[in-house]
Amino acid sequence: MRGRILEQLPVMVAYFGRDQRLAMANTASASVAGRSEAAMLGLRPGEAEPGKILQGGEGLAEAIERVLRTGQGEPYETHLVMEDREHIWQAALSPVRDAAGEVQGVSVVTLDTTEQFWARKRLAVLNKASRRIGSTLDVGRTAEELAELAIEDFADFVAVDLLSEVLTGDEVRSVLHRETISFHRVAQSSVLEGCPEAAVRLGGTHAYDRKSAVGRALVLGEPARFDVDEETLSRWATVDPARTRSMREYKIHSALVVPLRARGITLGIALFCRHRTPGRFGAADLQLAAELVSRAAVCVDNARRYTRERATALALQRSLLPRRAARQQAVEVTARYLPNTTGAGIGGDWFDVIPLSGARVALVVGDVVGHGLHASATMGRLRTAVRTLADVDLAPEELLTQLDDLVLTLDREQPAESSEGGQVAGATCLYAVYDPATGRCTMARAGHPEPMLTCPDGTVRQLSLPSGPPLGIGGLTFEGAEFELPEGSRLALYTDGLIETEDRDVDSALDELRELLGRPTLSLEESCDTVMDALVPERPIDDVALLLARTKRLDADHYASWDLPADPAVVSNARKRAAAQLDAWGLDDAVFTTELVVSELVTNAIRYGGDPIRLRLIRDTALICEVFDGSSTAPHLRRARIFDEGGRGLLLVASLTERWGTRYSSTGKTIWAEQPLPDAEEPDLF
Known part of the structure; x- marks a missing residue:
């Protein structure tokens, strides 16, 4: 009865004597070995036949020898390769004693745990996938994470190909409507160094025919498994000879083709191959690969959507920033703008250079709180508002007060949380007005970092401005400050992204900024690049805007x-002086119009204004005529009726000139008018 139980036991049982040769094996053992018990007797541990040790069975003899020597049983696990398939065996080695207690041999009871082993491995792979795939919002990196993970415990070579639209963030067109399906190789990984199996190199573009095995898998949207034999390779050779040669050379014997699909759209394809691993891919492997690729596909699609949204926000941001410097000669300017590279989205940093009346120029740098499309749109609205307010020649502190009211209005119109999840309320801004005739620069700031001034001798100092609150607080006032800037000075305006980084504190960054700006031999372009390279990390966490301006002064050849x-008798004399000055400048064609403008503006100042009265001509990017008087009464343009004796002066000025306006000061007002001069090329800002 004991013998029958042993013979019918489905578990493999073998017995090795003291000579470490097989003395007995039950029917289950013989069935697995594919030989009769009689043919197996006398074999040594791990032998399939005399003198031939199975791959993976080398350590069994040592384990049996230890049990014979110590008399202590022990577990044993081995990976055996039989008929080109890997098996995992769990064995219990136990000493067999005689009546006297002496060890006479070793019994080996073995269980085939191959399926359980691979099931555990698959679960481990899925567990790793949940932690490692999709760690970034980068399409290429997500594909690399899939390939790197798969070769650790699953495949010997992995390639991930994506449609070109996925890389650019565009909407993906269905593969069903394509005769040829073109892909871009974005990731590949191998157990062999250098991925020598790759028929297509990274960055390369290649296509699959709809009738090929891979093409059918793509069209159907279902994963497919292939046992790669010579017949299969011969069939594929006509469609893809390069890949077929590579598979032959590296003896790839099994492959999986799994489409990357997310939200019903095919994004690409993943190819898994085995050549060193002896076991072919099975149904469970196909299911695992499909699960891995499914998780990766969702991450790739999320990254694609982020790429598209980021590109949209960046395009909006850049479209709202000035691409060319406005025509003006008060300062020489250059600027840099760098968006952040984190998942927070594009911010609302901006800068601007605005020509003002009287050859003056306004320099602006601002930063909207929050990130994403909403911040960019808000930035555009504020930049437009600043330009509009600057056009009416408001003082810097008055302009910030008006801008503060606008931000409060915009904030009331928006929900407390933006769609990107960041609080959108408020902004910071620095507004500076430079007059090249006097060299005076008036500034005011609203919660913004103070500017840096580099003098011609290379000394650098941070200009101390009254600390105004950020825009959108409301109820608080702003205060301006005035500085005299030597000709050739450099003014640096920037956003907080330049000095607030993770690896240095603000004070250290400001000290380094001073040192970098204190190099007068560098051009503005070189200085801008030097500052950005030194202070901005490779992956900035916030947007960075930097504006550098070198001041100029108007000399006697440019104004009188x-x-x-x-x-009233002085009007004719004023006309003569103006005509003589234009003749000296070589602007004879403008004499007639300028005499009319001077006559009207000086007459109005004498009739309706008060002392002192001053006439000034400026030859800048335009010919500017200015008349100052001590009155703050605002002139108005009106249509004179047929029998009116007056009221046509400003209408005549507006008709003859390109633009005109009024600006006020603490001691009076200035009425100005501009006539165009020949156009000059506008330089790029960045």
Whole structure:
């Protein structure tokens, strides 16, 4: 009865004597070995036949020898390759004693745990996948994570190909409507160094025919498994000879083709191959590969959508920033803008250079709180508002007050949370006005970092401005400050992204910024690049805007000024002086119009204004005529009726000139008018 139980036991049982040769094996053992018990007797541990040790069975003899020597049983696990398939065996080695207690041999009871082993491995792979795939919002890196993970415990070679639209973030067109399906190789990984099996190199583009095995898998949207034999290779050779040669050379014997599909759309394809691993891919492997690729596909699609949204926000941001410097000669400018590279989205940093009346120029740098499309759109609205307010020649502190009211209005119109999940309320801004005739620069700031001034001798100092609150707080006032800037000075305006980084504190960054700006031999372009390279990390966490401006001064060849008495008789003399100055400048064609403008503006100043009266001509990017008087009464343009004796002066000025306007000061007002001069090329800002 004991013998029958042993023979019918489905578990493999073998017995090795003291000579370490097989003395007994039950029917289950013989069946697995594919030989009769009689043919197996006398074999040594791990032998399939005399003198031939099975791959993976080398350590069994040592384990049996230890049990014979110590008399202590022990577990044993081995990976055996039989008929080109890997088996995992769990064995219990136990000493067999005689009546006297002496060890006479070793019994080996073995269980085939191959399926359980691979099931555990698959679960481990899926567990790793949940942690490692999709760690970034980068399409290429997500594909690399899939390939790197798969070769650790699953495949010997992995390639991931994506449609070109996925890389650019565009909407993906269905593969059903394509005769030829073109892909871009974005990731590949191998157990062999250098991925020598790859028929297509990284970055290369290749196509699959709809009728090929891979093409059918793509069209159907279902994973497929292939046992690669010579017949299969011969059939594939006509469609893809390069890949077929590679598979032959590296003896690839099994392959899986799994489409990357997310939200019903095919994004690409993953190819898994085995050549060193002896076991072919099975149904369970296909299911695992499909699960891995499914997780990766969702991450790739998320990254694609992020790429598209980021590209949209960046395009909006850049479209709202000035691409060319406005025509002006007060300062030489250059600028840099760098968006952040984190998942927070594009921010609302901006800068601007705005020509003002009287050859003056306004320099602006600002930063909207929050990130994403909403921040970019808000930035555009604020930049437009600044330009509009600058056009009416408001003082810097008055302009920030008006801008503060606008931000409060915009904030009330928006929900508390933006769609990107970041709080959108408020902004910071620095507004500076430079006058090249006097060299004076008036500034005011709203919660923004103070600017840096580099003097011609290379000394650098941070200009101390009254600390105004950020825009959108409301109820608080702003205060301006005035500085005299030597000709050739450099003014640096920037956003907080330049000095607030993870690896240094603000004070250290400001000290380094001073040192970098204190190099007067560098051009503005070189200085800009030097500052950005030194202070901005490879992956900035916030947007960075930097604006550098070198000041200029108007010399005697570009402007002339005359103080006039409040006497109507002086009008003709003012016309003559203006005509003589234009003749000296070689602007004879503008004499007639300028005489009319001077006559009207000086007459109005004498009739409706007050002392002192001053006439000034400026030859800048335009010919500017200015008349200052001590009155703050605002002139108005009106249509004179047929029998009206007055009211046509400003209408005549507006008709003859390109633009005109009024600006006010603490001591009076200035009425100005501009006539165009020949166009000059506008330089790029960045």
